Amino acid sequence: MRAVCLLSGGMDSSTLAYVARDRGYGVLALHLNYGQRTEARELAAAREVARALGAVEFLPIPVEHLRVFGASSLTDPSIPVADHDPSAAGLPGTYVPFRNGNLLAIATSYAEARGADAIFIGVQALDYAGYPDCRPAFIRAFQRAIDLGTADGTSIRLEAPFAGLSKEEILRIGLGLGVPYDLTWSCYRAGDRACGTCDSCHYRLEAFRALGLDDPIPYREGA
Amino acid sequence: MRAVCLLSGGMDSSTLAYVARDRGYGVLALHLNYGQRTEARELAAAREVARALGAVEFLPIPVEHLRVFGASSLTDPSIPVADHDPSAAGLPGTYVPFRNGNLLAIATSYAEARGADAIFIGVQALDYAGYPDCRPAFIRAFQRAIDLGTADGTSIRLEAPFAGLSKEEILRIGLGLGVPYDLTWSCYRAGDRACGTCDSCHYRLEAFRALGLDDPIPYREGA
Numbered sequence: 526m527r528a529v530c531l532l533s534g535g536m537d538s539s540t541l542a543y544v545a546r547d548r549g550y551g552v553l554a555l556h557l558n559y560g561q562r563t564e565a566r567e568l569a570a571a572r573e574v575a576r577a578l579g580a581v582e583f584l585p586i587p588v589e590h591l592r593v594f595g596a597s598s599l600t601d602p603s604i605p606v607a608d609h610d611p612s613a614a615g616l617p618g619t620y621v622p623f624r625n626g627n628l629l630a631i632a633t634s635y636a637e638a639r640g641a642d643a644i645f646i647g648v649q650a651l652d653y654a655g656y657p658d659c660r661p662a663f664i665r666a667f668q669r670a671i672d673l674g675t676a677d678g679t680s681i682r683l684e685a686p687f688a689g690l691s692k693e694e695i696l697r698i699g700l701g702l703g704v705p706y707d708l709t710w711s712c713y714r715a716g717d718r719a720c721g722t723c724d725s726c727h728y729r730l731e732a733f734r735a736l737g738l739d740d741p742i743p744y745r746e747g748a
Numbered sequence: 749m750r751a752v753c754l755l756s757g758g759m760d761s762s763t764l765a766y767v768a769r770d771r772g773y774g775v776l777a778l779h780l781n782y783g784q785r786t787e788a789r790e791l792a793a794a795r796e797v798a799r800a801l802g803a804v805e806f807l808p809i810p811v812e813h814l815r816v817f818g819a820s821s822l823t824d825p826s827i828p829v830a831d832h833d834p835s836a837a838g839l840p841g842t843y844v845p846f847r848n849g850n851l852l853a854i855a856t857s858y859a860e861a862r863g864a865d866a867i868f869i870g871v872q873a874l875d876y877a878g879y880p881d882c883r884p885a886f887i888r889a890f891q892r893a894i895d896l897g898t899a900d901g902t903s904i905r906l907e908a909p910f911a912g913l914s915k916e917e918i919l920r921i922g923l924g925l926g927v928p929y930d931l932t933w934s935c936y937r938a939g940d941r942a943c944g945t946c947d948s949c950h951y952r953l954e955a956f957r958a959l960g961l962d963d964p965i966p967y968r969e970g971a
Binding site: 620672673 | 807809810811812813814816817839843844845846847848849850852853854856857858860861862880881883885886889890892893894895896897898899900
């Protein structure tokens with residue numbers, strides 16, 4: 526039994542790969558480089574996490590088109606990454622148009638070509654309600670596209686076990702499974718140390734604080 | 749009003765781009781190189797067709813992962829392309845796992861980033877009934893994934909005007925719109941001239957013959 530796990534190298538996707546392993550799947554770790562500004566750091570994190578959990582395969586794939594299309598602060602260096610703002614509403618500037626549709630299409634081709642049984646994606650709808658492609662309804666719609674768009678006899682389950690969980694709940698699960706959070710990288714900004722103030726750092730730090738723990742990765746001074 | 753048109757450079761997709769233009773859309777021609785063995789010829793054809801119809805933009809994009817995953821005679825040079833066989837049933841060897849799911853995900857990102865109103869895809873279900881990702885039910889499922897997975901307020905119509913048409917009907921439409929078929933390329937096999945015997949050549953030649961016309965592209969001797 527095998528599962529393609531979308532592994533960015535961040536806190537959620539690293540926990541996800543451990544969940545898939547815990548459920549008895551051999552992990553086909555798929556890391557996609559779509560031109561996000563922190564890719565070098567993310568790739569290293571994903572590779573180390575895949576090695577730590579004993580993935581069957583670690584496959585990094587370049588996805589050039591999302592960077593070419595732009596329209597996101599994650600992929601366009603001319604658009605700055607905003608700090609977390611609790612009063613912000615609507616679509617975050619870090620939204621990459623239909624990113625998860627692309628990640629899932631790639632994962633589906635990989636799963637079908639390898640005869641895998643499932644795809645795991647670490648979308649989390651609570652903190653990322655502004656991202657349309659993180660919502661459970663989108664995941665359900667994509668499951669139907671997989672069912673109808675792959676060869677007859679193919680059965681690939683799309684698993685999004687964190688969709689309804691808080692970041693704190695995800696962290697608690699990961700700590701129970703021994704996820705090496707010191708190897709992971711979540712920050713949206715490039716740098717040797719995580720910035721501590723972007724949305725991604727904000728939610729990560731909040732989760733560690735809620736459990737009364739220190740995050741083991743280094744942050745910039747003052748963060 | 750703008751539309752992303754998936755333009756491989758073949759007979760169907762070239763006709764499709766002319767249909768979109770005829771419906772009043774400015775054409776954003778998207779050509780995807782997914783490692784298919786005839787890519788050099790297809791790219792040249794797509795570029796010339798886009799120029800001929802006056803596309804607003806012609807964007808070729810490399811899609812490396814479908815070649816990396818393999819499992820198709822179109823993308824794996826070690827698997828030969830079969831001749832057309834009227835008695836063949838099931839999945840053709842040219843099937844690329846979830847190819848159209850990937851093409852549509854890329855087109856959706858492009859359309860959302862550019863604020864386009866529609867995506868045109870030239871799937872044709874009659875001759876290609878063996879390809880799951882050419883069926884109308886898959887197209888409908890993907891429309892729902894687009895509606896749920898793009899930003900609120902985004903509206904992108906997925907148009908597959910050839911889904912229920914025969915190749916002959918598509919050709920008749922294209923001739924009426926002045927599609928320059930001499931610029932197009934349909935053959936699955938690499939070569940200076942089309943082979944005349946693969947599935948794609950077979951259906952193309954059959955359509956021209958049904959209308960009592962000669963196909964203007966060169967074929968290998970004996971084809």
